[in-house]
Amino acid sequence: MSQRLSLTQAFVFLLRRDLLLALRNRAEYAMPLLFFVLVITMFPLALGASPELLARIAPGIIWVAALLAAMLSLDSIFRSDFDDGSLEQILLSAHPVAMLVLAKVCAHWLVTGLPLLLVAPLLAEMLGMPSEAQPTLLLTILVGTPVLSLIGAIGVALTVGLRKGGIILSLLVLPLYVPVLIFAASATENAATGFDPSAQIYMLMAFLLFSISLSPWATAAALRMSVS
Amino acid sequence: MLLQTRDLSCMRNDRMLFEDLEFRLDAGQMLVVEGPNGCGKTSLLRILTGLRLADGGEVLWRGAPIDRLAGDYFEQVNYVGHHDGVKHELSCLENLRLARAMGVPSSLDLDDVLEQVNLYIYGETQAGSLSAGQKRRLALARLLATEAALWILDEPFTSLDKASMALFAGVFERHLQQRGAIVMTSHHDISLPAQAVQRLQLGLTS
Numbered sequence: 001m002s003q004r005l006s007l008t009q010a011f012v013f014l015l016r017r018d019l020l021l022a023l024r025n026r027a028e029y030a031m032p033l034l035f036f037v038l039v040i041t042m043f044p045l046a047l048g049a050s051p052e053l054l055a056r057i058a059p060g061i062i063w064v065a066a067l068l069a070a071m072l073s074l075d076s077i078f079r080s081d082f083d084d085g086s087l088e089q090i091l092l093s094a095h096p097v098a099m100l101v102l103a104k105v106c107a108h109w110l111v112t113g114l115p116l117l118l119v120a121p122l123l124a125e126m127l128g129m130p131s132e133a134q135p136t137l138l139l140t141i142l143v144g145t146p147v148l149s150l151i152g153a154i155g156v157a158l159t160v161g162l163r164k165g166g167i168i169l170s171l172l173v174l175p176l177y178v179p180v181l182i183f184a185a186s187a188t189e190n191a192a193t194g195f196d197p198s199a200q201i202y203m204l205m206a207f208l209l210f211s212i213s214l215s216p217w218a219t220a221a222a223l224r225m226s227v228s
Numbered sequence: 229m230l231l232q233t234r235d236l237s238c239m240r241n242d243r244m245l246f247e248d249l250e251f252r253l254d255a256g257q258m259l260v261v262e263g264p265n266g267c268g269k270t271s272l273l274r275i276l277t278g279l280r281l282a283d284g285g286e287v288l289w290r291g292a293p294i295d296r297l298a299g300d301y302f303e304q305v306n307y308v309g310h311h312d313g314v315k316h317e318l319s320c321l322e323n324l325r326l327a328r329a330m331g332v333p334s335s336l337d338l339d340d341v342l343e344q345v346n347l348y349i350y351g352e353t354q355a356g357s358l359s360a361g362q363k364r365r366l367a368l369a370r371l372l373a374t375e376a377a378l379w380i381l382d383e384p385f386t387s388l389d390k391a392s393m394a395l396f397a398g399v400f401e402r403h404l405q406q407r408g409a410i411v412m413t414s415h416h417d418i419s420l421p422a423q424a425v426q427r428l429q430l431g432l433t434s
Contacts, residue, residue, distance in 0.1 A: 004303060004332045013329040017318070024317040085311025088279060089370075093330035094303030100330075228280040 010095045011103045018107030021080075032073040033115045039065040040123045051128045058127035059137065059188035066116050066141060067177050070148040071170060073112040074156050077104060077149075078223070082160045088227055097223070098216035105153045105216070113145035129192065136191035136201070140184035143204045150208075150215040151176045157222035180207060229254050230409045231276070231378060235285035238271050245271055246430055249285070255377070255407040258400065259426045260414065267431025269413040270310065273382050276411055277307045289378075303332050306376040308384055312367035316356030320347055320366055323355055324373045331374040338373060345369045345395070360387040368396055371403070379403060381412035393418065 005013065022029045043061050044054055081087040090100055120141055124134050155173035159165030187200035229252050236249040245268030253259050261269045274280040276287055278294050278301060287294045294301045314323050324338050334341075342348045345365045350358060355366060364387050371379055379400075385393050397418040400410055404424050 005329050010329050013326070017315075017322075017326055020322075021315065021317050080315075083311075084315065085309055085313035086315055088307065088309055088311070089313045089327065089330060091279060092277060092302050092305065092307055094299050094332060095330065096299065224279075228274070 004094050007095055007099055010093070011099055014090075014100055014103040015107050018104055019110065022107070022111040028076065029073070029111050032069040032112050033119065035072055036065050036069040036116055037119060037123065039068070040127070044127065055128040055130065055192070058124060058129040059133070059185045059192065061127065062120060062123060062137065063140070063144075063181055063185045063188070066120075066145065067148065067181055069116060070112065070145060070152060071173065071177075073108070074149075074152040074169065074173070075160075075166070077108045077153055077156050078160045079156075082226070087160075087223065091223060091227060097220040101153065101157075101219045101223070102212075102216040105149050105219070108153070109146050109149040113141075113149055116145060117141045129188075132194075133188055133192035136197050137188045139201060140187050140204060143201065143208050144180050144184045147180050147204070147207045147211050148177060150211040153219045154215055154222055157219045157226060159226075160223075161226035180204065183207075230290060231411070232288040232291075233276075233285060234288065236272075236275065236282050236287065237284035238268055238275060238280075239283045240268070240271060247284075249428075251426070251428055253409050253411065253426070255409055256404050257424055257426060258404060258410040258412070258420060259428055260412060261428045261430060262413070263430035269430055270382055272430065273307075273309075273380050273411065273413065277305060277380050278302065279307075304377045305380060306331070306371050306374060306378070307380045307382075308367050308370065309382045310386075312363050313370075314355045314363050314366050317354060319352050319354055320358075320369075321351045323366060324369060327370040327373050331376065334373060334375040336372055341369050341372045344372060344399070346392070361389060361392065364388055365392060368399075372399065377408050379408065379410045379412075381410065381414075383413055383415070385414055385416045385418075 040061055047053060078087060081090065091097055093100060117138060120138060121134060124137055129137065152173050155169050158172065159169045162168065183200045183203045187197035187204070190197040190200065231253040233250055237247040238245045251259060261272060263269055271280060275282045289297055289301050318326070320342060321338055324341060339348065339351065342351055345368065347362060347365055347369065350362065355363060358366065368384060384396060388396070393416060397420065401420055403410060
């Protein structure tokens, strides 16, 4: 028994713990999803009955809403752990902190990013997006939202120690989200108009690989600064 | 010798809290850090855990600087700070299991750990519904659930009643007998064999 867990076991353990916490705090984690759905359902009401217009701007609307929903949920990655001192315990763990951070970000994406992926087809249909563009939309959400969580984690880690870090967080993170927004919306747009979206998709995948390999280390370093 | 500091100094808000601080702590010894509020007791403890960087000097663990040891040092340290580090939405057992996953599990059964800190009947209870003193006991139960040579404790007796204080004084004494070491701050007096206890007074300068 007196043997520390392997890194994989610790990773899975922390992931499960965060999912369990999310399950017990359902209301808090439902907010971003609700926001995503509400914003998108408001557009047809505001723009009037013009199916062509809606279909044309649908990729943009869905992606802007996804981006804002992701921002809304960011603070929850580290906030409660910071407030109750669990974060100190994680930083003092025998395991590499970057991997534990990655477990927390994975849990965050499963709770906030994955639901967006699941409701997106419904919303795309509602906005009248051409059905040939929908697989591309889903693919961009699948590849793009983890990037949002990974980049956002760095921002939260930097600002979690500040009392009113919300504004700084959005100023920090939003510019870094813009490339994802541009490539994801443009890929979907291309697919809707019959062009090949693969260049943009490859770009998004490159973003994902880049942020998966760098963000956990940056986040761990930022957390150390925030708790000291 | 387990823990040693060399020329340790710490500043906060452009004010020097302490300078050239040196002490040595052997296995089986306890260091009690004393001083008035705001004199840097918590800062010193956080520097010793590695959570905070010293503004000068270094902390050595078995002769090696702790910032170079990183994970190898962390697995031998148990820290209970101001915050309990207890997740309110998790049960007592789940909280302890998490602590074990993050550190080196001890050979004790978790039920026995809870029994020892008188929280046995609360095993499946969510920690959020415990009283402040019970949460503190759960935080201190981490010391028993994991195995670490050095315990760093910031005001461990906050919100504990007399019986619980005596209980943990016994736990600390056993840890010292098993060649562990403890660094703690406390405004409460605890009865431990005098030869095992060193006292460090902060805040006398300036």
